[in-house]
Amino acid sequence: MIRRAVPLRFDRPAENGRTEPLRLTVLTDDDAEHEVFVKVSSGKECSIEGLMNEMLGSLLAADLGLPVNEPFFVELDPEFIQSVVREDIRARLTASSPLAFASRAAGQQWRRWLPSDKIVASQVELALGIIAFDGFVANGDRGPLNSNLLVRDLDWRIIDHEGAFGFRMRLFPRCEPWKMGNLELLRRYGEDSEHIFARQLARRDDLDFTGLRTRWSGLSDARLAQYDATLPDEWEATRPILAEAILHLKQVRDNIDLCLAELKRVLT
Incomplete structure (x- = not known):
């Protein structure tokens, strides 16, 4: 129901967002790359419960015919975390659940x-x-x-x-x-x-x-x-x-x- 993905690279922090999401490029099992907004459990005003709410909200909204961007589960493996140059972002990822929630980036026209x-x-x-x-x-x-x-x-x-x-x-x-x-x-x-x-x-x-x-x-x-x-x-x-x-x-x-x-x- 929700595809898993692995991060290829950390792009940058999102321009806005109360929960301080991150911009990542991720890879799914079909070898397709996707630009996504990622929320981690150590984000501001976020938690594992918040990530679960994101999961449930995206599934329910889609079933009700409401337009959502595709959700993903993103696996934050230690090797990727250590590759992030910014120390503050690396610390957030280390403190977070090893699984993050992400949504496909809509694009610049939005x-x-x-x-x-x-x-x-x-x-x-x-x-x-x-x-x-x-x-x-x-x-x-x-x-x-x-x-x-x-x-x-x-x-x-x-x-x-x-x-x-x-x-x-x-x-x-x-x-x-x-x-x-x-x-x-x-x-x-x-x-x-x-x-x-x-x-x-x-x-x-x-x-x-x-x-x-x-x-x-x-x-x-x-x-x-x-x-x-x-x-x-x-x-x-x-x-x-x-x-x-x-x-x-x-x-x-x-x-x-x-x-x-x-x-x-x-x-x-």
Whole structure:
């Protein structure tokens, strides 16, 4: 489900990113090279749990038809780490889990979503899918301070899911989107929790929730079990946390009509 890769070279630190990702070139089993953004467990505001959240978020988003860059597991072997010239980067890699999470670099044509950007008619369904995804999995990191959305003309890519599924840290309110009022944070305009799409989707008469219901209802127990099976041995310590997140996804699926009713209320 997620390919493994080995690093060929360290290119440079990423230009931005709260978790201080790194730019690497990696090699997959088919001898193809890929430029990727790599997150390591010793990154700022990151951990093995954050890497696991990235894994789960990328798998779930793809299954829901949301655009993501291809994820990779990157093996940080000691020989590669010692080849990194920068001492500070070498120290971070040494202190990290031997397995990192990476996403394929989108390319130079892409930029971050800006507050001045507008949702056009052809993007309404996708925007609705993204705000539902973020609300239903407690991803509060697609707001005015950081859009975590890459844009190229009318194409989008959602990125950065390390902060999703943080149910143990977000207790007030706990993420239970099947309860009325639980998604209120999405439309607190002017606050950090405001979702980048909340204002533009509010009070529209062309919102169709049918596709959302179909995709979330289609998350089978077998598919969710595959998420659990994807967890690499190197991150085994996070399995109880992953199990909690998967249970949450089952609750969203089984209560999808209530979840959609709450989302509709927020966007009224």
